[in-house]
Each structure stands twice: as C-alpha cells, then as structure tokens.
Amino acid sequence: MSDMDFGRGAGPTCALHPLRGATGTCARCGNFMCDTCSEGGTSSRCPTCRERSGLTFPLHRDNWSVGALWNVCWAAFQREWGMLSLGALISIGVSGGAQLMVNVGLGIGAAVDSAALSVVLAGLGFLAQLVVQGLVQLGLLRVCFDVLHGGRADLGRLFSQMHKVIPYLLTLLLITVIVVVPLIIVGALGFLAVLGTGALSGLSANPSSSEVMNVLGSVLGVLGLLLVVMTVPLFYVLLPLYLIQPELTYAEVPPSPMELLRRCWALARGQRLAMVGVSLITIVLMLGGLIACCVGLIPAMALGQLLVAGMYLALRPRSDEDAGPLPG
Structure with missing residues (x-):
C-alpha cells in the first residue's frame, strides 16, 4: 500500500x-x-x-476596474437589495444600542455623583460600542461576500464574526498605534518648526490680540505646510488599512495583526489609485443618501459595503494561487 x-x-x-x-x-x-x-x-x-x-466572482487583479466593479456590485445589489438594506439597518440599530450603553454608564456615574466612575463606565461603554459595532460590520461584509459569490443574503451571518473579538481588538490596537504615531510625529515637527521661526519669542508677557493672531497665523501656516507635505506619505501608508476588515472577515482562521497588516499591504500594492476611486464612490453614495432626507442612507450603506467586499475579492489572489503549491 x-x-x-x-x-x-x-x-x-x-x-x-x-x-x-x-x-x-x-x-x-x-x-x-x-x-x-x-x-x-x-x-x-x-x-x-x-x-x-x-x-x-468575475473580477481579479488583472481585469478589474472601478467601472467593472460597479457593474458587478450593482447587479448583485439589485438582486438582494432588500435583505442587504435590512442588514445595514440592523447594524445601525446595534450601533445605536451600543451607544445607549455608553449613555447608561454616564447616567449611572452622574447618579452616584462620581466623576471617576463616570469616566470608567463611559470608557468601557465606548470600547464595547466599538467592538460590537465592528464585529457586526464584519458580519455585514460576510453577507456581502456571500451575495457576490452568487448566494443569498443570509442575515443570520451578521453575527457570525463574534468569535473574532480578540483578533479584532488586537488589530484595532495596532491600527490605533499606526494612525496616532504619525500624527504625533507631525505635531512634534510642527512645534519644532514654530520654535525655529521664532514666532513664540516675540510674545510679550501680556500679549495683545494682534500679537496672538500673528503667532496663531504662523503656527497654522507651519502646520498646514507640514500637513500638505505629509499627506502623500500618510495616504500611501494608511490606505491599505481600508482592507483590514474584509481580510479579517474572509479569513476563516484570523491571522495575527501583523500578518493581517502584511496581507493588506500586499493586496494594495499597485492598486491604490483604484482603491481611492472606490472610496470616493462610497462617499458619494453616503452623501447622496443623506441628501435624500436620509431615506437612501441605508441602501447606500449596503451598496457601499458591497463595493468594498467586491474590491477585496478582486484584489485577493485566486483560490488555488492563494493556497500555494499542493503538497507532495
């Protein structure tokens, strides 16, 4: 044998x-x-x-475009728009319930007249809101993946990602560090630049309003210049984070936060401009939904999530390539 x-x-x-x-x-x-x-x-x-x-799914890295993605996602949305919109509505309701938890925590702190307790309960409530809202968002992406693969929109899948709470929290912590650290660096550089201009040295002990306005103008000018200079590098570094949620959703076994970041960076390589196009479309959809007396906001949110899910499917490797060579 x-x-x-x-x-x-x-x-x-x-x-x-x-x-x-x-x-x-x-x-x-x-x-x-x-x-x-x-x-x-x-x-x-x-x-x-x-x-x-x-x-x-008909699109992949070699043949996808923003227009082709729109056509595929729009056809899928027309087929399942009702259930997708209901899923978006449920996710909004869950977010509202989580916000209610924050308000309850603040109310309890106010009732016992304890500022410390209010801060602790508000912090815990905010963290719970962030986690619950994020996990339901992953569930909505899961439903979108099913629809784009030709399946039905099963709303039971909205809560299918709750077991990923620990990976989601760790990834959220990593993203916070990645976003906050560059902002701190920019702020520090701006402060040093302001000191270098000597704008602060010209202030008297009791500065007049004109002196304050002059210094404020110098500070804002330096910070604005730094922001313009840093926009492209920050944009280049932070844009792959747009794929964090789809990658975490699609992975049956959640990877480590660093591996998740590495995968998203690889997926975004050479595709950043097209990703910007998809982002702009989702923003326009949301604004259009708001303009339509908020009636169109829910289906616009569902369609936006479908576009994000479709973009991820187009960027990820095909199944056999993703699996690597067969053993033996």
Missing part, C-alpha cells in the same frame, strides 16, 4: 485536490470539497459547478 493510499483511508478527500482532506460536499454535484474549493466555507458549490452556473 502506498503512502497516498494509506492517507486516503483516514477520511474523504477533495475531488479536485486529492491530497487534501474534505471539509464539505458540493450542493450541486455532491463531490467532496476542501476549504480552498469552498472559498473558506463561503460557497456551497465546488469551483466546477460555480463556473458552470456563472457563480464565480
């Missing part, structure tokens, strides 16, 4: 990748599928059946 025959005796193997264990069966043909074939558990059909049914 060969090693391969011995390995197969342990359980069913994938029909397309015989050296991999099966994690499910295709809902159409019944063949065994591995995790790669099921797109990390997001598809109930094998790649062959998806191709025959036209359920594979």
Whole structure:
C-alpha cells in the first residue's frame, strides 16, 4: 500500500485536490470539497459547478476596474437589495444600542455623583460600542461576500464574526498605534518648526490680540505646510488599512495583526489609485443618501459595503494561487 493510499483511508478527500482532506460536499454535484474549493466555507458549490452556473466572482487583479466593479456590485445589489438594506439597518440599530450603553454608564456615574466612575463606565461603554459595532460590520461584509459569490443574503451571518473579538481588538490596537504615531510625529515637527521661526519669542508677557493672531497665523501656516507635505506619505501608508476588515472577515482562521497588516499591504500594492476611486464612490453614495432626507442612507450603506467586499475579492489572489503549491 502506498503512502497516498494509506492517507486516503483516514477520511474523504477533495475531488479536485486529492491530497487534501474534505471539509464539505458540493450542493450541486455532491463531490467532496476542501476549504480552498469552498472559498473558506463561503460557497456551497465546488469551483466546477460555480463556473458552470456563472457563480464565480468575475473580477481579479488583472481585469478589474472601478467601472467593472460597479457593474458587478450593482447587479448583485439589485438582486438582494432588500435583505442587504435590512442588514445595514440592523447594524445601525446595534450601533445605536451600543451607544445607549455608553449613555447608561454616564447616567449611572452622574447618579452616584462620581466623576471617576463616570469616566470608567463611559470608557468601557465606548470600547464595547466599538467592538460590537465592528464585529457586526464584519458580519455585514460576510453577507456581502456571500451575495457576490452568487448566494443569498443570509442575515443570520451578521453575527457570525463574534468569535473574532480578540483578533479584532488586537488589530484595532495596532491600527490605533499606526494612525496616532504619525500624527504625533507631525505635531512634534510642527512645534519644532514654530520654535525655529521664532514666532513664540516675540510674545510679550501680556500679549495683545494682534500679537496672538500673528503667532496663531504662523503656527497654522507651519502646520498646514507640514500637513500638505505629509499627506502623500500618510495616504500611501494608511490606505491599505481600508482592507483590514474584509481580510479579517474572509479569513476563516484570523491571522495575527501583523500578518493581517502584511496581507493588506500586499493586496494594495499597485492598486491604490483604484482603491481611492472606490472610496470616493462610497462617499458619494453616503452623501447622496443623506441628501435624500436620509431615506437612501441605508441602501447606500449596503451598496457601499458591497463595493468594498467586491474590491477585496478582486484584489485577493485566486483560490488555488492563494493556497500555494499542493503538497507532495
């Protein structure tokens, strides 16, 4: 008996990748599928059946554009707009409930007349709001992935990402450091630049309003110049963070925060301008929803999330490439 025959005796193997264990069966043909074939558990059909049914996501890094992404996502949105909008509404409701927790904490602190307790409860409430809102946002992205893969919008999936609370918190902490540290550096450079101009040395002990305005003008001018100079580098560094939530959602086993950041950086390489285009479209959608007396805000939010999910699917490697070479 060969090693391969011995390995197969342990359980069913994938029909397309015989050296991999099966994690499910295709809902159409019944063949065994591995995790790669099921797109990390997001598809109930094998790649062959998806191709025959036209359920594979049609865009990838070599053929996608903002216009093509819009066409694909708009078609998917038209098919499931009601459930997607309801999912967006539920996520807004969850955020509102979390905000209520913050207000309750502040109320308790005020009732016992304790500023320290108010600060602690408000901080805990804000953290809970941030986590719950973020995890439901991941769930909405999960629903969007299902729709873009040709499935239905299952709102039960809105709460399918709650087990990722620890990776989400650690990633949130890393993002905070990445965002705050450059801002501190810019502020420090601005302060040193203001000192270098000698603007502060001209202030008297009791400065007049004109002196204060002159110094303030110098400070704002220096900070504005620094902001303009730093915009492009900061933009280049921070834009891959736009893909953090989709990557964390799509990964069945959440990677470490540093690995997550590395993957997003790799996905954004050479695609930043197109990502800006998608970001601008989502902003325009949200503004349009607000202008329409907020009635269109909920479907606009759903469509915006669908665009983000579609952009991620277009940028990520294809399944077989992502899985790497087959063993043996």
